[in-house]
Amino acid sequence: MKSTVIFEEGNHKWIIFGRDPNKKDKIIDTNQHLVMAGGEAILLDPGGIELFAPMLAAVVHHVPLESIKTLFASHQDPDIISSLGLWDQVLEKATLHAPWLWEGFIRHFGCDQITYNPIPDEGGEIKIGGRALQFVPAHYLHASGNFSVYDPAAKILMSGDVGAALIPDDAPMFVENFEDHIAYMEGFHQRWMPSNRAKNLWVERVRKLDVEMISPQHGAIFRGDNVPRFLDWLEDLEVAAWLTS
Amino acid sequence: MTALSLTLGIHMARKVDLEKNKFHLLAVSVAADLSDVKAEGEAISLEAMNAKVLVARAGTMALGFRPLTDFMVELADDTIRLVNEIEFEALAVSLQAVERLRTLNAVNQAQRALVLAEGAPVKHIGGLNVFVKKALDLDNARVEQLLDHAVHLTSLLEEISEQMIAACAVASSARIEAAAIEPRYSASFNSVSTNLQRCAEAVLKKVKASHSLLSQALNMTGNYQ
Numbered sequence: 001m002k003s004t005v006i007f008e009e010g011n012h013k014w015i016i017f018g019r020d021p022n023k024k025d026k027i028i029d030t031n032q033h034l035v036m037a038g039g040e041a042i043l044l045d046p047g048g049i050e051l052f053a054p055m056l057a058a059v060v061h062h063v064p065l066e067s068i069k070t071l072f073a074s075h076q077d078p079d080i081i082s083s084l085g086l087w088d089q090v091l092e093k094a095t096l097h098a099p100w101l102w103e104g105f106i107r108h109f110g111c112d113q114i115t116y117n118p119i120p121d122e123g124g125e126i127k128i129g130g131r132a133l134q135f136v137p138a139h140y141l142h143a144s145g146n147f148s149v150y151d152p153a154a155k156i157l158m159s160g161d162v163g164a165a166l167i168p169d170d171a172p173m174f175v176e177n178f179e180d181h182i183a184y185m186e187g188f189h190q191r192w193m194p195s196n197r198a199k200n201l202w203v204e205r206v207r208k209l210d211v212e213m214i215s216p217q218h219g220a221i222f223r224g225d226n227v228p229r230f231l232d233w234l235e236d237l238e239v240a241a242w243l244t245s
Numbered sequence: 246m247t248a249l250s251l252t253l254g255i256h257m258a259r260k261v262d263l264e265k266n267k268f269h270l271l272a273v274s275v276a277a278d279l280s281d282v283k284a285e286g287e288a289i290s291l292e293a294m295n296a297k298v299l300v301a302r303a304g305t306m307a308l309g310f311r312p313l314t315d316f317m318v319e320l321a322d323d324t325i326r327l328v329n330e331i332e333f334e335a336l337a338v339s340l341q342a343v344e345r346l347r348t349l350n351a352v353n354q355a356q357r358a359l360v361l362a363e364g365a366p367v368k369h370i371g372g373l374n375v376f377v378k379k380a381l382d383l384d385n386a387r388v389e390q391l392l393d394h395a396v397h398l399t400s401l402l403e404e405i406s407e408q409m410i411a412a413c414a415v416a417s418s419a420r421i422e423a424a425a426i427e428p429r430y431s432a433s434f435n436s437v438s439t440n441l442q443r444c445a446e447a448v449l450k451k452v453k454a455s456h457s458l459l460s461q462a463l464n465m466t467g468n469y470q
Contacts, residue, residue, distance in 0.1 A: 061365045
C-alpha cells in the first residue's frame with residue numbers, strides 16, 4: 001500500500017494510505033489517513049476488512065502500534081470501518097470516535113475492547129498529542145450521520161466521501177487538473193449525495209474554515225486554488241440526481 | 246538468536262490455517278442439530294404425562310401399566326435434565342469455536358501484516374508480535390476450555406443414548422402390556438408406546454450424528470495442539 005506524507009511540521013504529520021496494488025479489482029480504492037502529533041496517532045476512516053493487513057503493515061512503518069489510541073469513522077460504511085473487529089483485537093485501550101447515530105450499527109463489526117465515543121450531531125473536538133482536531137458536521141453527505149475532520153494547525157480537512165472521485169489506479173495523489181478531475185467525481189456526487197441543502201450547508205461551513213487541503217476518502221486531494229474551486233463546483237452541482245432523472 | 250526472536254519465530258512458524266480447518270462449522274452444526282433433541286425430549290415428557298393420565302383413568306384395568314408409567318416419568322425427567330445440560334454444553338462449544346475463529350483470523354491478519362511490514366522499524370512491530378503471542382496464548386487457554394466442554398458434551402451424549410435405548414425397551418414392554426389391556430384403553434396405551442419409541446429413536450439418531458460430528462471436530466482441535 002502506498003503511503004504519502006501530505007503535511008509535516010515538527011512531530012505533527014499527516015500521512016495518507018491508499019492505491020494498494022494488491023487490492024482486489026471489485027473493491028473500491030480508499031484513502032486512509034494517519035495523523036501523528038506529540039507521540040500520539042489517530043487513524044481516520046481506517047478502512048475495510050479486506051485491506052486490514054496491508055494497512056496495518058503500512059501504519060507500522062510510521063508509528064508503533066502502541067501509539068494508536070484513537071480511531072475515527074466518518075460514517076458506518078464497510079469501506080470506512082469494517083476492519084474495526086480486527087483493530088479491536090490488535091489495539092489496546094483505544095477509542096473510536098464516530099457518529100452517535102451509527103453506534104448500534106458500527107458495533108456489528110466487532111467492538112469489544114475499543115471504547116466507542118459517540119460524536120453528537122453538532123460535532124466536537126479532540127486532542128491528539130496536544131493538537132486539536134475538529135469534527136465538522138457533514139450529515140447526509142452521504143450518510144445521515146456523517147462528519148469531516150478539520151485540523152486547524154495543518155489546515156487540512158479530511159472530507160470523507162465529499163470530494164470523492166473514482167479515479168484510475170495510477171492517478172496522482174493530488175488533483176492536477178481540476179477540469180479533467182470533474183469527470184471522475186461528478187457522477188459519484190450526483191448519485192451518492194442525497195441532499196442539495198445538506199451539501200450547501202457543508203460548503204458554507206467549510207468556507208468559514210482556513211483550509212489549504214481537502215483530502216477525501218476516495219480519489220485525489222485538492223490543495224491550493226483547487227480548494228475554493230472544488231467548493232464552488234460542489235455548490236453549483238445538483239445532487240440526488242436519480243430523483244430528477 | 247535472542248530469546249525474543251526465537252519465541253517470535255516459533256509463533257510465526259505456527260500455521261493457523263483456517264481454510265482447511267472447519268472446526269467452527271462442525272461445532273456450530275452440532276449445537277444446531279442438538280437443539281432439535283430438546284423438542285424430542287419435551288415430547289417424551291409429554292408422552293409420559295399422557296401415560297400417567299391414562300393409567301389414572303383406566304384404574305384397576307391398567308395396573309400392569311403403572312410401573313412402566315412411573316419409569317417413563319422418571320426417564321422423561323432425566324431426559325429433560327440431560328437435554329438442558331447438552332444444550333448448555335453445545336452452546337458453549339459453539340461460542341468458543343466462533344471466538345477462536347475471530348481470534349485466529351486476527352492472528353492470521355497480524356502475521357500477514359508482519360510479513361508485509363518487512364523493513365519497518367523493529368520497535369514499531371514489537372506491539373504486533375506481542376499481540377500475536379498474547380492471542381495464541383489466549384487461544385491455547387480457549388482450546389483447553391473448549392476441550393473440557395466437548396468432553397463433557399460427549400459423555401452427556403453417551404448418557405442420553407443409554408437413556409434412549411432404555412426408552413425403546415420400555416416402549417416395547419408398554420406395547421406388550423397395552424395388548425393385554427381392555428380394548429377401549431388399548432389403542433391409547435399403544436399410541437403412547439409408539440410415540441415414546443418414535444421420540445427415543447429420533448433422539449438416538451440425532452445424538453449419533455452429533456457424536457460423530459463432535460468426534461471429527463475434536464480430532465481437528467487435536468491438530469492444533
